[in-house]
Amino acid sequence: MDSKNPNILFVEDDKALLTRLMKGARLRSPDLNCHGAATDAEALLMAKKLLPEVIVLDLTLDPARGPESGLRLIPKFFEISESTRV
Template identity: 40%
Template sequence: MVADPISVLIVEDHQVTLDGLKLGLSREPDLLVIGTATNSDEGLALAKQLRPDIILLDLHLPGSAGPKSAIQAFCSVPGSRVIVFSGESRLAFIQIVLRMGASGYLLKSENVGKVAETIRQIMSGKKAIISDELQVGETKVTKSEQEVLKMMARGMKYQDIADLRQTSPATVRKQCELLLLKLGLNSREELIAWAVQNGYGNLELEP
């Protein structure tokens, strides 16, 4: 018994990239490219009409909407999950893209194999998948993030951490989001586990 293929809509204004993606993905037996568009308006209309499982979306698209509102619009298409595909590698922007509801963020330097793999992972329920290259690793964790990790490893809640650090829970949450990106993790639980495994639970908290 063969499952239905995963339907994919590609919205990308660079023709070469679009053609390459389409060709590459169509070689995967479990994926089916059901439509393509080269601007956000056209793409959004198609998405609403076709309701694809996955929308592969370029970050900067021609069209009436700016990238922020475009992503918001695509993310609110019922039944579709969005993977943003872009050359933009600055974490602050990726953070907000994921916060707006995108399920994945891939750099344009990735090969088609990675794109296909990411599509499958997302369909199996994983969230916030980003390119490996963006996971800068532990060396780029700042001192204040280390402090947060220590507190996380002790099982402290955002509110408690915020109180101790004289900041707000929202700021702590954003710091954790950035940590997830940097470390290539997917959830708060994974972050706590990572912190404990990497020895943050054994360290003394600075007063």
């Protein structure tokens, strides 16, 4: 990572949990730029805009589809930025 504050993107459909994850990350590492997305579409838009260094991904974004709903995003994130860690 370069000298700028790193971007981290949390992708979680449970908004209360998303808020707790971001708050916890900021408390532990105040230099992080924490961002959140609650849907796959929102996550892809934010990944394109932010080019985050790290994405923390809920694999079951859509409980009806199970882990496939989160897993299918991983290759799309790598198309946006090969250096992003998921």
